[in-house]
Amino acid sequence: MRNQWRGLAVAAMALGVVLMAPSPAHAALGTLWVDIGGTLCQDNAGCDSNPANGVVVTSSVPLGTVTVNGSTSSSGSPVAALTITTGNTPVSLGSYTLRISDTGFTTPPVPLQLAQDVSGLSGPLNGVQGTLAAKGCFSATNTLFDVSGTCTGIANGTINNLAGVIGGSTSGVITAGTPYALTSVIVVNITQLATGTNKNYQVSADLDAVPAGVPEPAGVALLGGLLVVVAGGFRRKLRRS
Numbered sequence: 001m002r003n004q005w006r007g008l009a010v011a012a013m014a015l016g017v018v019l020m021a022p023s024p025a026h027a028a029l030g031t032l033w034v035d036i037g038g039t040l041c042q043d044n045a046g047c048d049s050n051p052a053n054g055v056v057v058t059s060s061v062p063l064g065t066v067t068v069n070g071s072t073s074s075s076g077s078p079v080a081a082l083t084i085t086t087g088n089t090p091v092s093l094g095s096y097t098l099r100i101s102d103t104g105f106t107t108p109p110v111p112l113q114l115a116q117d118v119s120g121l122s123g124p125l126n127g128v129q130g131t132l133a134a135k136g137c138f139s140a141t142n143t144l145f146d147v148s149g150t151c152t153g154i155a156n157g158t159i160n161n162l163a164g165v166i167g168g169s170t171s172g173v174i175t176a177g178t179p180y181a182l183t184s185v186i187v188v189n190i191t192q193l194a195t196g197t198n199k200n201y202q203v204s205a206d207l208d209a210v211p212a213g214v215p216e217p218a219g220v221a222l223l224g225g226l227l228v229v230v231a232g233g234f235r236r237k238l239r240r241s
């Protein structure tokens with residue numbers, strides 16, 4: 001009997017060693033988290049295929065109404081910037097929510113304002129149609145996924161072939177809280193499936209903190225540039241097919 005217990009103890013210790021062993025691909029867990037319609041992924045955990053700190057790349061997440069085929073998210077921590085881009089194939093009409101959050105931002109310091117942008121892209125002819133509603137929130141208590149503090153208004157964008165509306169919204173001036181957390185919440189609502197050849201669509205969102213009083217957030221220009229690049233990619237892909 002005593003030997004059996006000893007054997008169990010050795011087995012338990014061995015299991016503990018295995019569980020504590022670091023993943024060979026990722027040195028340490030990061031503080032960036034992504035939520036794909038209820039499926040959470042932490043930076044450098046097993047669900048993240050990108051070993052870089054502050055970048056999360058997820059593979060296919062089926063949500064029922066849609067399959068999020070892949071996503072890339074990044075955090076500029078300690079510089080306040082969060083981005084997410086997802087590629088998607090809808091199955092039926094309906095909505096789902098994306099969230100991205102990180103802690104420990106220190107730059108820019110308060111006073112600052114938040115600027116949230118969101119955009120969508122689908123096939124150039126008879127592609128997916130939908131609406132996008134995004135907001136960005138500031139957590140003075142540096143709390144992950146905290147949306148109880150100051151937020152931007154709702155940024156309303158659309159998915160409409162290559163001509164979707166880019167939504168943008170800013171917050172009021174925030175004067176206290178460093179280090180701080182940021183969270184973006186994006187609600188995607190698919191209102192029409194594609195009847196054209198390209199059945200997929202893309203969603204991108206960008207949250208930046210800018211020093212108070214700076215009127216034009218850099219993210220708007222960056223997002224516009226990204227759309228031009230992505231649209232070019234769509235056209236090239238269509239030309240090849």
Ligand SMILES: [Ca+2]
Pocket residue numbers: 030043044048050051052053054055056057
């Ligand atoms: Ca990573």
